[in-house]
Amino acid sequence: MYTQSFSVPDGTEDVKSVGLKAIPKALNAQDADLQAAFDARIDADGRIEPREWMPEAYRKTLVRQISQHAHSEIVGMLPEGNWVSRAPSLKRKTILIAKVQDEAGHGLYLYSAAETLGTSRDQMLDALHTGKAKYSSIFNYPTLNWADVGVVGWLVDGAAIMNQVPLCRCSYGPYARAMVRVCKEESFHQRQGYEALLVMMQGTAEQKAMVQDAVNRWWWKCLAMFGPPDADSPNSAQGMRWGIKRISNDDLRQKFVDATVPQAKVLGVTLPDPDLKWNEARQAHDYGQIDWDEFWATVNGNGPCNKERLGARVKAWNDGAWVREAALAHAQKQQQRQMKEAA
Numbered sequence: 001m002y003t004q005s006f007s008v009p010d011g012t013e014d015v016k017s018v019g020l021k022a023i024p025k026a027l028n029a030q031d032a033d034l035q036a037a038f039d040a041r042i043d044a045d046g047r048i049e050p051r052e053w054m055p056e057a058y059r060k061t062l063v064r065q066i067s068q069h070a071h072s073e074i075v076g077m078l079p080e081g082n083w084v085s086r087a088p089s090l091k092r093k094t095i096l097i098a099k100v101q102d103e104a105g106h107g108l109y110l111y112s113a114a115e116t117l118g119t120s121r122d123q124m125l126d127a128l129h130t131g132k133a134k135y136s137s138i139f140n141y142p143t144l145n146w147a148d149v150g151v152v153g154w155l156v157d158g159a160a161i162m163n164q165v166p167l168c169r170c171s172y173g174p175y176a177r178a179m180v181r182v183c184k185e186e187s188f189h190q191r192q193g194y195e196a197l198l199v200m201m202q203g204t205a206e207q208k209a210m211v212q213d214a215v216n217r218w219w220w221k222c223l224a225m226f227g228p229p230d231a232d233s234p235n236s237a238q239g240m241r242w243g244i245k246r247i248s249n250d251d252l253r254q255k256f257v258d259a260t261v262p263q264a265k266v267l268g269v270t271l272p273d274p275d276l277k278w279n280e281a282r283q284a285h286d287y288g289q290i291d292w293d294e295f296w297a298t299v300n301g302n303g304p305c306n307k308e309r310l311g312a313r314v315k316a317w318n319d320g321a322w323v324r325e326a327a328l329a330h331a332q333k334q335q336q337r338q339m340k341e342a343a
């Protein structure tokens with residue numbers, strides 16, 4: 001069901017290193033100069049801005065990643081939005097509403113950043129609604145009880161921050177700038193989730209069991225969220241060469257595990273991995289095998305909630321048609337009025 005509408009065509013002619021996707025061949029002297037200037041800017045760790053020349057493959061890679069990221073933010077509103085009407089107190093409800101609204105904002109910054117690359121919001125949303133575009137695997141799992149909402153904040157948003165802080169240094173200016181605010185807000189999301197769980201862990205035995213159960217169900221999905229192992233990640237080498245990605249999937253996953261182990265200890269939960277242990281030689285935690293078959297099944301449209309999530313987004317788009325039409329009609333009227341006044 002999921003293909004990648006914005007994927008960059010593979011080629012061999014221009015590939016300078018194994019595993020890198022093709023950069024279109026410079027066709028003439030002017031293009032060669034532009035390519036050289038672009039490469040020099042990337043090598044100097046500089047920023048690329050929307051109106052500047054960039055290789056088509058760089059543009060497409062950014063559209064692919066940024067639009068997928070935007071879709072993830074928007075689809076990511078659904079598992080938690082499900083709990084707004086059932087939050088256990090007014091305080092928790094207001095926090096959750098604020099968080100879900102933040103995610104909508106993140107989606108909008110990211111769609112705007114992608115639009116600076118020459119794609120339209122309609123094109124991106126069409127790719128999402130028709131199942132051509134990917135969004136994060138993690139949002140295809142259900143939030144079964146209130147502890148899940150806390151765990152999504154602690155672990156899912158925690159994983160998101162780990163992945164997204166390096167994106168503040170992405171070579172493409174609009175994406176990097178959007179990520180600064182996104183990361184600040186994600187940090188609040190992570191803390192509110194952790195705090196909600198701390199409260200539950202001081203509660204009844206039943207509440208503690210709910211937290212442990214939610215951790216058991218989400219832990220491995222969060223590790224998979226960082227993407228396939230580096231050796232199986234087709235986009236990583238080129239993404240890192242271009243300064244879009246700064247840290248590899250495996251390195252980010254490792255950082256996440258190492259940061260989360262002490263947090264789990266403070267919380268009083270067990271991470272569900274018998275192989276998880278400190279490795280003195282590596283100065284990092286070893287951890288067990290991720291189920292990549294399950295990950296790919298979910299990415300390919302066959303996770304527990306894929307159909308429900310996509311159905312909800314398509315319904316929201318269709319139900320909102322009258323708002324878009326009314327806004328357009330209003331804008332046209334305003335424009336006509338202004339033209340009349342100016343005449």
Ligand code: 3HC
Nearest residue numbers: 004065069072135136137157160225227233234235236299
């Ligand atoms: N879910 C779905 N697809 C995934 C995935 C995941 N967790 N991880 C990787 N993939 C896909 C990639 O998109 C790629 O498919 P494509 O070539 O058809 O586009 C394929 O698997 C191979 O993966 P690669 O490692 O080669 O791909 P990338 O180099 O693009 O790395 C990434 C994947 C690490 C997700 C990177 O794109 C990235 O950092 N993206 C920006 C951050 C982002 O999108 N995060 C999603 C979560 S957002 C979020 O959680 C919001 C929140 O509020 C909590």
